[in-house]
Amino acid sequence: MxxxxxxxxxxxxxxxxxxxxxxxxxxxxxxxxxxxxxxxxxxxxxxxxxxxxxxxxxxxxxxxxxxxxxxxxxxxxxxxxxxxxxxxxxxxxxxxxxxxxxxxxxxxxxxxxxxxxxxxxxxEGLVPAPQSLAADARIAQHHTFSEPQLRVAVQGKGAPVMLAHALGLDHTMWDDLAARLATTNLVARYDQVGHGGSAVPPGPYTLDQMVDHAARIVREWGQGPVVWVGLSMGGMVGQGLAIRYPELVKGLVLANTTSQYPQEAQAGWSQRIETVNQQGMQGIVQMVVERYLSEEFRRTHPAFTQALRETLLRSDPAGYAACCHGLRDVNWTDRLREIRVPTLVLAGGKDVGTPPSMAKAIAERISGAVLHQFDGAAHLSVAEAPDEFEQQVRSLLARIG
Missing domain, CATH: 1.20.1290.10 (AhpD-like)
Structure with a gap:
C-alpha cells in the first residue's frame, strides 16, 4: 500500500x-x-x-x-x-x-x-471575436459635464436610440442588444444616477429628478428626438420623459415596467429600502436575482446568473436605496394618455415584480400601443429572450421609419 x-x-x-x-x-x-x-x-x-x-x-x-x-x-x-x-x-x-x-x-x-x-x-482555439476601434465601430464613453455627472456610452450610426437599464444594474446590461442595434442605429446608454460609473449624490431621488436627468442627457447628446428603450426603472423614466418632455421622444419601448404600484407593493419597497440601509446589497441580492431571472434560466445559465449577482453586489447601496424611493412612488397612470408616440409595451410571462397585468394597464392607456409578452421570461426579458426582444424593438423602429 x-x-x-x-x-x-x-x-x-x-x-x-x-x-x-x-x-x-x-x-x-x-x-x-x-x-x-x-x-x-x-x-x-x-x-x-x-x-x-x-x-x-x-x-x-x-x-x-x-x-x-x-x-x-x-x-x-x-x-x-x-x-x-x-x-x-x-x-x-x-x-x-x-x-x-x-x-x-x-x-x-x-x-x-x-x-x-x-x-x-x-x-487553445479561443481567439476572441474582433472588436474594432475604428471611429464607426468604437464604443465612445464619457461623463456629462453637468451635475450630477452621468456615465454615457455611444456606438453605431443611424437613427438615435437610447437604452435605460434596470434598478441595481448599469449600462452594460445592454451590451448585447446595443451591439446588435448599432449595426443600423446610433445607440446611447447611460448609468442612471446612483448606479455604475455615475454620481451618487445624497438621496432620496424622485422619479421626476431621474426624468430630468434623462432629458438632460438627450439634449446634451444633441441627437434627439430618440427612440427610448427602457426596462423596469428605465421604463418608468421613459414614461415620464414622453409625458413631460414629448419633444425629446419619437418612439417608446416600455419593457417589464409599471406606471404605478399598488399599496401593498409600495410597502414592500419601503421594506427593501430599510433592508439595504441596514444590510447593504447582500441583504437583498438573492431576492433580486430570483425576481430578475426565471428559475429555469438560472439553472441553465449559471455563469450569467453569477455575473448578475456580482453586478448587484457592486451596486452602491446608498444610490440603490435612493432610487427605490422614486420607484416606490411612481404614478404615471393618470397621464399615460398624454403619450402620443408609437409605443411598444413588453412583458414577461414569469415576471412577478411587474407582471403582465401591469403591462396591459399601460398599453390600454396609450393610444395605438402594441403589447407583446415573452411567455418564458421573467423580469430581465432582454437577457432571457434576446432574439425576440431585438425583433420586437426593430418592429417599432420599422414603424417609425
Whole structure:
C-alpha cells in the first residue's frame, strides 16, 4: 500500500493547476543536480501554499498572473496563463487581472502580458471575436459635464436610440442588444444616477429628478428626438420623459415596467429600502436575482446568473436605496394618455415584480400601443429572450421609419 506524503499532495495540486503535460516534462527532465529543488518547491509551494484552504484555486491563479507580470517572469506567466485557460478560469477575470496590472505593474508589462495571453488563446482555439476601434465601430464613453455627472456610452450610426437599464444594474446590461442595434442605429446608454460609473449624490431621488436627468442627457447628446428603450426603472423614466418632455421622444419601448404600484407593493419597497440601509446589497441580492431571472434560466445559465449577482453586489447601496424611493412612488397612470408616440409595451410571462397585468394597464392607456409578452421570461426579458426582444424593438423602429 503506497504511503502519501507532502510531495504527493503537492504533486496533485501541481497537476491540477498546470496540467499533466507540463508537470511530466518537468519531472522527466530532473537531474541529480535539481531533483531536490523540484521536490522542495513541490512540497512547500504546491502543498503548503496551493493546498491552503483560505483561497480557491481560481483566486490563486489570478494572483500568480499578477505577481509574475509584476516581476516580468514571463516563462512562469505563460505556464500559469495556459493552465488558467485550460482549466476554465473565465477570460473576463484574466483580462481584468491584466488590466489592473497595467496600473500597478506598468503599461509595458501589461502589453507583454496581453501579447502572451493572446498567444495562449490562439493555441487553445479561443481567439476572441474582433472588436474594432475604428471611429464607426468604437464604443465612445464619457461623463456629462453637468451635475450630477452621468456615465454615457455611444456606438453605431443611424437613427438615435437610447437604452435605460434596470434598478441595481448599469449600462452594460445592454451590451448585447446595443451591439446588435448599432449595426443600423446610433445607440446611447447611460448609468442612471446612483448606479455604475455615475454620481451618487445624497438621496432620496424622485422619479421626476431621474426624468430630468434623462432629458438632460438627450439634449446634451444633441441627437434627439430618440427612440427610448427602457426596462423596469428605465421604463418608468421613459414614461415620464414622453409625458413631460414629448419633444425629446419619437418612439417608446416600455419593457417589464409599471406606471404605478399598488399599496401593498409600495410597502414592500419601503421594506427593501430599510433592508439595504441596514444590510447593504447582500441583504437583498438573492431576492433580486430570483425576481430578475426565471428559475429555469438560472439553472441553465449559471455563469450569467453569477455575473448578475456580482453586478448587484457592486451596486452602491446608498444610490440603490435612493432610487427605490422614486420607484416606490411612481404614478404615471393618470397621464399615460398624454403619450402620443408609437409605443411598444413588453412583458414577461414569469415576471412577478411587474407582471403582465401591469403591462396591459399601460398599453390600454396609450393610444395605438402594441403589447407583446415573452411567455418564458421573467423580469430581465432582454437577457432571457434576446432574439425576440431585438425583433420586437426593430418592429417599432420599422414603424417609425
Amino acid at each position: 503506497s504511503q502519501q506524503d507532502d510531495f504527493d499532495r503537492g504533486m496533485k495540486n501541481r497537476r491540477a493547476v498546470l496540467g499533466d503535460e507540463w508537470v511530466d516534462k518537468s519531472l522527466n527532465s530532473a537531474t541529480a543536480f535539481n531533483a531536490e529543488f523540484q521536490a522542495f518547491f513541490t512540497r512547500y509551494a504546491w502543498h503548503d501554499i496551493w493546498g491552503r484552504p483560505g483561497l480557491d484555486h481560481t483566486t490563486r491563479r489570478l494572483l500568480v498572473l499578477g505577481m509574475t507580470m509584476a516581476l516580468a517572469r514571463w516563462e512562469e506567466f505563460e505556464v500559469h496563463c495556459r493552465g488558467a485557460v485550460r482549466h476554465g478560469v473565465p477570460l473576463e477575470k484574466i483580462k481584468e487581472t491584466l488590466m489592473q496590472g497595467a496600473i500597478y505593474c506598468g503599461v509595458p508589462a501589461a502589453n507583454t502580458a496581453f501579447k502572451i495571453a493572446m498567444g495562449v488563446l490562439r493555441e
